[in-house]
Amino acid sequence: MKYFLYWGCSLEGTGANFLVSLKPSCEALGMEFEEIEDWNCCGASVSYAGANDLAIKVLNARNLAIAEAHAGYDIVAPCSSCYIQMIKVNHEIQEDPQLLREVNECLAEGGLSYKGGIKVRHIQDVLYNDIGVDRIRERVVKPLHGLKVAGYVGCQSVRPYGEYDSVNKPVVQDRLIEALGAKAVPFPKKIQCCGSGIFLPEMDYCMKLVKNILEDALNHGADLISTVCPMCAMNLEMYQDRINDAYGTHFDVPIVYLTQLMAVAFGMDLKKDAALNYNVIPPEGVLQAAIG
């Protein structure tokens, strides 16, 4: 099955381990990816400070228009922020003909147009609904037996549209984790926001959110936390030292992408494919223990 992969800016940088692990693990399941030619940033969630809403919509519509003009495959957006920005514009355009006209008026300035025919998908959606847990389970050669994973869903990968999972009690990530042979620990804070894109400027406030998430995961016995969002991964992993300083805690929890777990369970190379060496807090220990 072929998809456009819209990986966005973060996956080339701070979220590189997501992209590195995503490609081989998903391709192993028969997915084929094509890049949207000359894609641009989605605007994430803070662009409002600089641009009006229409501009942010147009920004996303450009990517959709390019995709539509080419093969028209579903777009897979692994980054939650990219996903939400794109799917939101897509939804709104599809529901509001006036907005579609306005957007096209703007796109026309660059010789583009969009009809609204593209589907935007999250990577979890594709894995769960197009591939299915059975096929994933079949592909597993090194099941992650005994590994207790807190599947952190975050916000924007399921909200607000709930296209493929409950917005308040999501289960898809847990099902995927279980397909890899690991145990998905119950984890009420799995949908609590980590601070997302304003973590950096609002660090004092957001650290507490992350602290609560980490605490909840550990209290429920997690060995590590999995995510499907580069911002979540960044926020949860990179600030643990600071949180420890601020709150007197002792967090040292590995934060991995779901696709990294997949690559490991699929028996792929821990560095080249699973990109475990990209992680600042090393997950190798617990993972090695699981796969033996």
Place this chain on the structure above:
Amino acid sequence: MDKKTAVYICTGCGIGDALNIEQLKEEGTADFGIDVIKDHPFLCGQEGVDLIKQDIEGEGVNTVVIAACSHRVNYDAFNFGRDVIVQRVNLREQVAWSQAPKEEDTQMLAQDNLKMGCSQAKDTDWVQPYKAEEPYSKDILVVGGGLAGMTAALEAAKAGYRAVIVEKEDKLGGFLGRMKSTVTLPYKALSETGAAQLIQKVEDEPKIKVYTSASVEKVSGGPGLFSVDIKANGNSATERIGAIVQATGWVPYDANKLGHLGYGKFKDVVTNVEMEEMAAAGKITRPSDGGDVKNVLFIQCAGSRDPEHLPYCSSVCCMVSMKQATYVKEQNPEAVNYILYKDVRTVGQSEDFYRKAQNDGNVFIRGAATQLGEAGGKLFVEADDELLGEKIKIEDLDMVVLAVGMVPASRPETTPRIKAPADAAGADENGMIEVAPDSGFFANSALHLAYRQGPELPTLKYGFPDSHFICFPYETRRTGIYTAGCLRRPMETAKAIEDAVGAAMKAIQCTEATAEGKAVHPRAGDMTFPEFNMQRCTQCKRCTEECPFGAINEDEKGNPLPNPTRCRRCGVCMGACPERIISFKNYSVGMIGNMIKSVHVPEEDEEKPRVICLICENDALPALDMAGIKRMKWSPYIRFVPMRCLGSMNLVWIADSLSRGIDGILLFGCRHGDDYQCHFVKGSELANTRLGKVSETLDRLALESDRVRFEEVGITDYHRIPGIIEEFMKKIEEVGPNPYKGW
């Protein structure tokens, strides 16, 4: 007709295991002249039923005593048509399932039950339905020609019934005719009132006769037989009527009492009714100067939900204000409406209209107005904004609309006073006393009933002549008279229409049932009626005073004048009568007295007390069945006697029982008081009141007052029954045996 009585004892469901059936057949039926006595292991089965049928057909049996399960089950199996009297005796729930098997006490209980049943069968006569000499009318009188009244008349006509509308104004329409628009299903936008079309339909309907500028001068008779005097435009007419729908509507709460909200002080403070009329007339302008209206503030619950004014919620005012806000915006799209509310109450699908009103940009503020004033020719309102958490001031208002509530047309301005009865407490120096709302003398004139108990329908506490029954909302305390629309309770137009249709249904049904000699709710279909043995009447007036439905009139000498078509067959009159002159064919003072007499009272030294429990057959009796089904156990010394209503309890039964050596009397009745459950409204309460007088009897017999007790037992109180009985039996034991035993 001569009676040929057969007794059938079912031995199934554990009855045969618990009792000595042969002994029961012998001892339980002696003295009653029973012609056939049989038992069967499965009486309700085809074979058992056939056995009975054979005896009816072959032996000419016409009275059947079935000693088996509760009468509430297998009622269809044991129905042999109107010519065969069927008397059920409970040996299952009340004996086999709730008593120890094969005990002497259990056997005695079964025997007493059977004897009571045989006695009752003996005293039961075949029922002949009441048939008046005059022809019955099935026409419906509708008092009030507003939305509800017109709808009731039209809907009755559509079902083939003639209707007569009496409207006090010179034209039909009521408040509906004065409205600009309505809000109704599906609550997305304003709708036309449809008043003109409705009036046209009524006027074009040949089955409807309309009197305008008219009033009802007098209603006499009863359902099917009402004679209604109408005065219209100075002329008089008399109509023969089957049943009545009163739909006299409502009046707005008197805003003059709302001076604190500026009414009467500022010209631009108006009521929602005034606003509606202004809108209907064409344009909403400032009353003070005729100026344009831009900023309007609506004060919700103006006088409503306020213990000083109308404690209840008028339920329509939220939507009315939203509707009127729409008028303001239609007139001037730049207008700003503020709606100051306590709770927004748009129930059901009408929540959609709230959403519409919000989407239109109306400003909803939760809070209470604290002050209202004028500055520079404009009004201002100060209030507490509960959700902003601050005191606020809204200025530059062109108009303030007070959303006043609905007062039923039946409610008098001031509580009327009438001449007090001789022994009434609280009479003034002129012998006058305040009328209670639940009296027929309370409500404003609308019907002028020529009834002993007053000219109008008794009302509830705010003057609504509504029923107090949740599951039977159309019942009033005057048979064949139903209320509809906002007279009954404040309601929006959609509800008022349904209400009127329902009231028409009840009125039609009443005429049909009455013509067949049948009772209406709650003893629907009952064809018995009370007969008065006038020779022995002492004109004590208890029956005419106590009938909960005002069915009995009185001549000038105080003789009761029964109106059988008004009767609900509760038997309260029978219970009230000290001379025992009132009887039904299958229910009388003598019959119950004989049943009680058939209970064997053991000698004192046998140490087997006997208690008679008079039990309401609608609530307590099913509860007793349930206790049996649950296999709960209770004392074998108690004998249950079912009553149509505890209000039909006659004190003579208590006196006779006690003088025969019965040790205690227990009464199981419904809850009375404000939240009464008695479907004869007053029955349970009257029984309790009468019980107050039983102390005279007890004193006369020198007996302890503990021997007689009233217990409220609701239908779901079965789990309490064994406890209540146990506790009472303990008390009886403490008090000791009745000294009259063996007399």
Place this chain on the structure above:
Amino acid sequence: MADVQTTSQAILVVGGGMSGITAALEAAEAGYDVVLVERNPYLGGRVTQLYQYFPKLCPPNCGLEINFRRMRQNPKVRFFTMAEVASISGREGDYDVTVKMAPRYVNEKCTCCGKCAEACEAEIDNPFNYGMDKIKAAYLPHEFAFPMRYILDPSIVGTDQGKKCLDACEYGAIDPDMKETTFDLKVGAIVWAAGWNPYDAAKIDYYGFGEYKNVITNVMMERMAAPNGPTGGRILRPSDKKEPKNIAFIQCAGSRDENHLPYCSGICCLASLKQTTYVRERKPDCDIAIFFIDIRALDRLEDFYVKVQADPKVAFIKSKIANITEDEGTGNLILEGENTRTGEQILMNFDMVVLATGMVPNRIELDAAPDVTHDEYGFFTNNPEQPGIYGAGCVRTPTDVASSVQDATAGALKAIQSIARR
């Protein structure tokens, strides 16, 4: 089995709850032939599962008893339980209806002696108590069941357990060979009074119904308070069967919410107010909080609101609760929200939570049916262009018992008019 002869002068009433019973009886007592079909094995519908009515706090069985008596003595009404309408064809004055009857596996010979239940060892979730307890697979649906007759759960038919019941019955009332049957009716008008279902509270997933044991719904609370309920009338936390020290009622759980039911279900405010009195009666020191958006106590029901407000142990907090989490150790529930009157955050701990879930109408969904209209929420709309089928009660609008009765009485007259028009 059902030998039902009707003519186009007869009225069919679909649904044997309060509305259906009322419509049937009101029409029958005016002299019309009525056939009533009810899906449950007993009549009475939802109200049989209520403990008390507001505002009088009286038991629904009292009014039902009167209605059942009306039905017992009126040959004009015939009723069928476990029966559903399968199809309707024709038009006003001339409908052909097919009714499908599910097998009860107990015939009319049943005397209600209870021997089958005694013999049966298999248990099923008790549907009458919303699965809060178990009942024998041969059972009387409830003590006040009308008609009073046992039923065998299909799961034991043809099994050893079914055989045990068969052997235990002395009256030949157990019939394992009973099959689904159908019969046809000719009627002139139809009253649709199929009632409602509680909104599936699990769909409001952030309240954790189905996940947290101590979150229950208002209909479950009714059963809990009833003496014949799963706890014998005691109000107990499902998790540990302890008496709660404090209880939260969450209003508009699903209602007035565009994510769930955009309309107001009309009765839930009063239902919760009523249920506070259940709690108070049993446990005078239990603290109660009612979380609401608006309290909707129409007309004289306001008095009841005022009465409950006077209870110092009942707090009214204006807030739509935003989230519930469970304290895993205690099973207590942590409620989050905003107190909109003070602007303060709510972070409160309760032993038990009652969700005031709303009403979902049962719409006409048949393989074959004449054109009937529903509004966007599934409520039946009486279509003046298509007379002959009339909605009554909660299928038309979410409403309380008194209004359902009022509406059903109106529905009876509408049906009579359809017949009169012929």
Place this chain on the structure above:
Amino acid sequence: MENKVNYDPSFAEEVFRNVDAGDEIKMCMNCGVCAGSCPLREHMDYPPRQIFALIRAGKREEVLGSQSIMLCTSCYTCAVKCPRSIPVIDVMHGLAHYALKQGYVPRKDTAAFGGEFWKQVYRLGRIDEKDLPRRVFFSGGLIEGVRAMLNFMDIGIKLMLHRRMKLLPERKIKGIQSLRKMLDKAERLGKGGAIA
């Protein structure tokens, strides 16, 4: 007129007209579910519902100067629960955008971060993660910038060591010119206009 809020509907009108999704707040029925679900509510001077109430009352200063409108993390927890389907996040972002345009700077750091973010999008078509923080830090001046930079040095180094921060030169997308034209047009056409 002490301590009384004078209701002024003109601000609500201003919001309805100029703020993205601003007119949706008319539907608010003050249930408070938004405020109750917000992860940063304890840091907000006025949680969303209160913002709406202030707009209703016409408290312009309080709303446009509110910290809350820039504390939205865009988690959509409130939006998915709002019983009236108000897109609370769009409203908060719209208000923040409008406030900044009107010269209010409710949250300095977030405003700087968002502002630089957009500038970079406009300049490159993409975000350069090593460059964005630098620009944000230095937007408040050199000294502050150096201090902030040093403060984040550890994280930067760790990321670099783990191949998640590459020191490559800035790279524009190919179609940057046409993208800018589109965005320019959108800024002219869109509600509330662009920030000057």
